[in-house]
Amino acid sequence: xxxxxxxxxxxxxxxxxxxxxxxxxxxxxxxxxxxxxxxxxxxxxxxxxxxxxxxxxxxxxxxxxxxxxxxxxxxxxxxxxxxxxxxxxxxxxxxxxxxxxxxxxxxxxxxxxxxxxxxxxxxxxxxxxxxxxxxxxxxxxxxxxxxxxxxxxxxxxxxxxxxxxxxxxxxxxxxxxxxxxxxxxxxxxxxxxxxxxxxxxxxxxxxxxxxxxxxxxxxxxxxxxxxxxx
Numbered sequence: 181x182x183x184x185x186x187x188x189x190x191x192x193x194x195x196x197x198x199x200x201x202x203x204x205x206x207x208x209x210x211x212x213x214x215x216x217x218x219x220x221x222x223x224x225x226x227x228x229x230x231x232x233x234x235x236x237x238x239x240x241x242x243x244x245x246x247x248x249x250x251x252x253x254x255x256x257x258x259x260x261x262x263x264x265x266x267x268x269x270x271x272x273x274x275x276x277x278x279x280x281x282x283x284x285x286x287x288x289x290x291x292x293x294x295x296x297x298x299x300x301x302x303x304x305x306x307x308x309x310x311x312x313x314x315x316x317x318x319x320x321x322x323x324x325x326x327x328x329x330x331x332x333x334x335x336x337x338x339x340x341x342x343x344x345x346x347x348x349x350x351x352x353x354x355x356x357x358x359x360x361x362x363x364x365x366x367x368x369x370x371x372x373x374x375x376x377x378x379x380x381x382x383x384x385x386x387x388x389x390x391x392x393x394x395x396x397x398x399x400x401x402x403x404x405x406x407x408x409x410x
Contacts (some may be wrong), residue, residue, distance in 0.1 A: 181220040194258050195295040198236055199223060201261035202268070204243065204253055206350045209325055214251040215224070222351070262322035268294040269315035276316050277309070283368055284359035286316055318347030318369040318405070331405040334385070335398055337375045343406035345371045352403035364402075365394045372409065 188254045193201060203222050207214045208256060220230045234251065242257035270286045271290040275281040281289055297305075306312075313324040320328050346369055352358055362368060366389045376393065377386040383398040396404075 192263075193240075193242060194332055196233065197240075198260065198264040198295060198296065200233060200237060201242060201253065201257055202264050204251065204346055205258065205261035205265060205322070208253060215266055216251075263299070264294060266306070266321055267297045267302050269312070269319070269321050270309060271297065272316050273309045273312055274305060282363065283316055284356065284363040287353040287359065309354060314369075316349075316369070317350075318345075319350050319353075328405065331407055334375075334387075334396075334401040334404040334406055337406060337408070339375050339377055342374045342409040343374065343403060344409060345373060346407050347405035349403040349405065352400070358400065365389065365392060367394060367404070373406075 192198070200219065200223065204214050204217060207218065207222075212218070216227060216230045216234060219225075219234075220227045223230070225233075233241065234245070237257070238245055238355050240255055242244065243251055244254050245251050268290050270284040271293050275286045276283065312321065313327050314320055318328070320326075328347055334343075337343055339405070345367055348359070348362065348369070367387070371389060373387045373389045375385065376388050380383065384395050385398070385401055386393055386395045388394075
C-alpha cells in the first residue's frame with residue numbers, strides 16, 4: 181500500500197513551542213525547577229502569554245504539570261526539544277566553519293534558521309560536521325551532557341589557579357554584547373587563563389589571558405565554565 185504524501189509530513193511543534201521546549205530542556209538539565217516566571221524571564225515574554233502557551237503545550241502533550249514536580253517535559257516533548265537544540269547547535273557550527281561567521285554572532289544567526297531545518301538535513305549536517313558533541317560555545321548537544329559534567333563555574337576558582345575556558349552557558353548566549361566582549365578579550369572555549377584576583381566587595385574577579393587582564397562580574401563568571409590545569 182502506497183503512503184499518501186500527508187503521511188510523510190514531519191509533525192513538529194511551532195517555532196514558538198520549540199523555543200519553550202529548548203529553554204525547559206536546559207532548565208531541567210541544570211536541575212532547576214521549571215516555573216512560568218522563570219520561563220517568562222528567559223524568553224522575554226509577558227507572564228500571561230507564558231501561561232497561555234504552557235496550557236496549550238500541556239494540552240498537546242509536550243509538557244506535563246505535576247503539583248509536586250512542577251512543569252516537566254514529556255517523552256514526546258523531550259524528543260522535540262532535543263531535536264531543536266541539535267539543529268541549533270549544528271547550525272552554529274555550519275555558520276562558524278563554512279561561512280566564517282564570528283563566534284559572537286553564530287547563536288543569534290542560528291536562532292533564525294533552526295526551525296526550518298528538516299530531520300534529513302539535520303542528519304546530513306551532523307555527519308558533515310563529524311558528529312560534534314559540543315556547540316561552539318562549549319554547551320553539550322543532547323545526549324552528551326556527561327562531557328561537561330566535570331567543568332567548574334569560574335566563581336569556584338581561587339587566585340593563582342590556572343584554567344582552560346571550556347563553556348559559556350546557554351543562558352549567557354542570548355546576550356550579544358556579552359559574547360562580543362568575551363570574544364574581543366579572548367575568553368572563548370580553549371583559551372587558557374589564570375585567576376589573579378577576586379574582589380567580593382564589588383562582586384568582580386580578574387583573569388589574566390596572555391598579556392591581557394580582564395575584569396568581569398560574578399553574575400557573568402557563574403556562566404563561564406572551566407577546567408583546571410594540572
